Amino acid sequence: MLMRLASIFLALLSASFTAHGQSAYFPEKHEWQSKQAEQLGFNKSALNDAVSFAQSNEYSGSRDLRIAIFDGFKREPFHEILGPTKKRGGPAGMILKDGYIAAQWGDLERVDMTFSVTKSFLSTLAGLAQDQGLIYSVNDKVANYVWDDTFRGEHNQKITWHSLLNQSSDWSGELFGIKDWADRPPQEGGIDDWKYRVLNAPDTVMEYNDVRVNVLAYSLLQVFRQPLPQVLKTQIMDKIGASSTWRWFGYEDAWVTIDGLKMKSVTGGGHSGGGVFINTLDQARFGLLVLNNGRWKNEQIISKQWLDSAIEPSKANASYGYMWWLNKGPRKWDEVEDSDMFYAAGFGGNFIVVDRKNNMVIVT
Template sequence: MQVVKRSIFKLLLISFFTLNISAQEIYFPASGAWQEKEAAAYNLDFTDAVEFAKANEYSESKDLRQAILKGFQHEPYHEILGPTKRRGGPAGMILKDGYLVAKWGDIKRVDMTFSVTKSFLSTTALLALDKNLIADFEDPVINYVWDDTFEGEHNSKITWKHLLQQNSDWSGELWGSYDWADRPPKEGGIDDWRNRNLNEPGTHFKYNDVRVNVLAYSLLNVFRKPLPSVLKEEIMDPINASSTWRWFGYENSWTTIDGFKIQSVSGGGHSGGGMFINTEDMARFGLLFMNNGNWDGKQLISEKLIEEAVQPSIPNENYGYMWWLNADGPRQWEKVDKDIFYAAGFGGNFIIVDRKEKLVIITRWLEPSKVEEFVQKIYN
């Protein structure tokens, strides 16, 4: 009996140390610091990829106000409603096991990040579900938002999941912007776009910033406090992010909740606003997702929800909960692992997460058409 007890104790001891060593495999940077290692220590060489990123800067104006107006000039009624900022040059970081193994450009400079913001927004939705503020993403949003945002036969069917996967086909106007005027088809005109047939929620993917902003507004109604405050308290402070990031809405995207005037943030910089952040803080956010929502032993987002967020949606196999997926599909990067997922924004802003190889790749102001080649250089 004594021998059996000693054997059990030995197995428990081995298990404890194995788990402890496993937990220590990932390095989590303290506030204002980041330990560096040579890529060669992992038998890796990112020299070609870094030089490629520096040599293929986003080709449009550094005056992002002008770049935005040019990029969306085909949209009726498009205008700048939120703040913008003149951008810096190419910048980036590559993490291996959390350690900084490559960097270029000014990684402390705060810049707009456009639709990378969507992955921060979907994270607040994960938090709402974790905290039981939302019971189920399959719930109709009208059960949580009492005003007329989701009234009507079509909009009342829309669930949280539909909004997160951008397949809701929500129809209406928010903050002076109409859903049909956002990235309209090349064919037809205003009357055609306004009077289109609506798709059943969950059946048709459409990248649409107005509907993303509807999600942000709906989450604001659930939390009853500004989403930047939620993100700061629940995610950015615990991962030791800097105090320099900001998340903006529009000059007209204000609402009153509990007697307080609160700005509803935007999910991108399509009309200005969105997340303004430095490269280091983007890398911390990516590292959290690479480690399945766990930061140095503290589970900030449940692992189950992280996994759910990166599952393909039915109408778009390359899109989850506002994360792009490298799964089989038209947007897949060739010769790169299919399990990689990433946040992507206008102007060549990317947070790329590889959980298998424990890599996080941040690149900023890379010509968007060159990103696949850039990523291939990292892996080949």
């Protein structure tokens, strides 16, 4: 239902847009310029309709996200909340055109959970690792970089960074107290069926699974040898002028010792708690960085080559790249024609939509 609402919102927004432009504007820290809708090529009345739609179609789940989480994932056996949560605010969002604010609504500075939007931040850190030579190739086996028991066994030792990034690894095991088969189990069968299933060869079947995403985060921690929130802060968020209010959490017991120092391994989502907690403005800055092919002002922060590879349809699911959803394949939005559009998406109606054709970023 949320995906359907998102597609209607984007269809309304597309109908309001009539012109193209060039992006040369990057907002300074603590400030962001706006322009009138007509200056940016929008039909003001139609743009207002799109914003009104976003405001009046709030996620229907409880604002107490502990309740929403338990209700949304009640089919999962042994499900617990293992990391921080936060009660959410009301609808909030921004529409950027050529870097300028065309429209906004709600409390843009309120920090909220974003759930699986976190995955797109995690994917970007994998790109940094490759850009810096910490990962030679995404086609390398992760076991060559992480030599503990995480990738032990005939199946797990075949897994590459590529298959972890597009969620087709079918990694099997337990990480920080959660078993892979207990995360979003199939509609059919029971515990024995899920536990003793036949594993799919990597790169053949895409399965949305936070335990395996957390394995990616754990593996990147081993590669960077410093906490991922610290990497994200110093190498990305500080450079794009983000605030100091965002946080990235892991589970309470997800401590790892590296080089004699205890570090927290963060999560790639929030349905057991944790993940990225962030405000709308900081998400929009991240989206603007991606819109501009990894460049902020005169600095190439993340390579264009990585971002291009991140939005390539995967063999296992043409609607999914490296933890970015694509507007193509089986999950293409019926109302939105642009198949080059891509987006981060999280439980509860969290989206960062990147529209390179029209030089736009939409955050809800």
